[in-house]
Amino acid sequence: MRMLADTPIAFGETLAHARVLEDDEWRARAARNTEGTNIGLAAVDEVGTWLGVMRGYVDARDGAMLVGVFVDPASRGHHEGVADALLDGIVEWAAAHGDALTLHVHTANPRAIAFYARRGFVDTGRTVEYQLPPYGLENEMRLAI
Numbered sequence: 602m603r604m605l606a607d608t609p610i611a612f613g614e615t616l617a618h619a620r621v622l623e624d625d626e627w628r629a630r631a632a633r634n635t636e637g638t639n640i641g642l643a644a645v646d647e648v649g650t651w652l653g654v655m656r657g658y659v660d661a662r663d664g665a666m667l668v669g670v671f672v673d674p675a676s677r678g679h680h681e682g683v684a685d686a687l688l689d690g691i692v693e694w695a696a697a698h699g700d701a702l703t704l705h706v707h708t709a710n711p712r713a714i715a716f717y718a719r720r721g722f723v724d725t726g727r728t729v730e731y732q733l734p735p736y737g738l739e740n741e742m743r744l745a746i
Contacts, residue, residue, distance in 0.1 A: 640694045641669070644676070644683045652676040655687040657694055657702075665695035667704040670713070677712075679719075688720060696746045705729050705739040717742050 634641025638659040644652040653672035660666045667688075676683040695702040704722065706713050722742040729739045 638698060640691065642687050642690045644672075644687055653683045653687055655691050657691050659698050660703075663703045664699040665702045667691055667695075667702055670704075684716060685720070692744070692746060695744075700746050702744045702746060704742050706742060707731055708738050708740055709735070714740070714742075717744075720744065 633639055634656060640657045641654065642656070643654045646652055651673070653676060654669060655667065655671075656669035658666055658668065670684075670687075672681075672684045672687070679685070692702060702722075703725075704717065706717060708714075708728075722744045725741045725743050727741040729741065731737050731739050
C-alpha cells in the first residue's frame with residue numbers, strides 16, 4: 602500500500618483496488634516471486650521493516666524485465682544504498698537469463714529515471730502507454746549485461 606500511495610504512476614494498479622484485495626490474493630502475488638524464472642527481492646531492516654522491493658520476470662519477447670520497484674522514502678538516496686543493493690541482486694539474476702535487463706518507467710517519474718540512468722540503463726526510444734489515470738507514457742530503458 603505504501604508503494605501505491607507514494608508513487609501511483611509506477612505500478613499499474615490503483616490504491617483503491619489494492620485496498621480491497623483479500624489476503625489470499627496477496628499471498629498468491631508473493632508466491633509468484635518464486636515461480637519459474639521469477640524473482641522477488643526485499644530489503645528489510647533489523648526490526649523487520651521493509652525498506653524496499655524489486656521483482657523480475659522473463660518476458661518471451663523482451664527477456665529479463667525489472668518490475669515492482671519501490672524504496673521507502675526514508676531509505677532513498679545513493680547514501681542509503683537500498684536501491685543499489687536490490688538492483689545488484691536483480692542484475693545478477695538477469696545475467697542468468699540473457700544479456701540485458703529491461704524496464705518501463707513513467708515519463709513523469711524523473712527520480713526513477715535518474716536512478717536507472719545512473720546505473721547504466723539507456724532509453725531505447727520505445728514507449729508504452731500507461732493504462733491508468735493520469736495515463737501518459739512509460740519509457741523503455743535497458744541495461745546491457
